[in-house]
Amino acid sequence: MTENKLKRRLGLFLVASHLCVLFSAIISKLVGGLSVDEFTTVLAVVTPMFAGFTGAVIAFFVENRHVATDSSPKITRTFSNLALLLPGVLVALTIMSIFLKSINVGFSDFEDMKRFLIAMESLLAAYISTIVFTLFPKSPAQASGVPLAEDNKP
Numbered sequence: 001m002t003e004n005k006l007k008r009r010l011g012l013f014l015v016a017s018h019l020c021v022l023f024s025a026i027i028s029k030l031v032g033g034l035s036v037d038e039f040t041t042v043l044a045v046v047t048p049m050f051a052g053f054t055g056a057v058i059a060f061f062v063e064n065r066h067v068a069t070d071s072s073p074k075i076t077r078t079f080s081n082l083a084l085l086l087p088g089v090l091v092a093l094t095i096m097s098i099f100l101k102s103i104n105v106g107f108s109d110f111e112d113m114k115r116f117l118i119a120m121e122s123l124l125a126a127y128i129s130t131i132v133f134t135l136f137p138k139s140p141a142q143a144s145g146v147p148l149a150e151d152n153k154p
Contacts, residue, residue, distance in 0.1 A: 002070050002072045002074055004064070004067070006080050009084065010084060011061060015054055017050070017087065017091040021046050021050070022043070025046065028042075028101070033099075033101065033102020045117045049125075052125075053128050053136065057136055097116050098113075100113075
């Protein structure tokens with residue numbers, strides 16, 4: 001697999017995962033599994049989990065919208081599997097925790113579930129800092145055109 005092929009697969013997966021987590025929270029709220037306060041707290045915890053890398057992923061797709069041939073270097077199977085497997089597990093755990101809370105299984109109260117989501121956010125942040133931003137180095141601020149402090153240096 002080439003690096004650009006992995007970027008496309010991982011990028012689409014991460015954006016779709018972000019939407020799936022948000023939809024799982026919305027569905028849980030609509031069926032009465034989450035109160036308004038719990039719903040807004042879940043959104044406040046899970047939205048930053050994905051917002052950081054979504055901008056970098058979208059910037060990659062926008063910048064490469066005219067690239068038809070893939071001349072990127074090949075990557076190892078181990079790296080590509082790790083890059084795809086770890087976020088899949090973390091996203092599945094996040095969605096599962098939202099649904100388990102909505103049916104009152106697995107967590108003694110909402111605080112336990114919130115702590116679990118924060119732990120998942122921490123793991124995802126570690127993953128993002130080592131793998132995602134290696135593949136998608138442009139930060140969300142750079143993607144939006146906001147100059148960074150180092151951009152203003154002489």
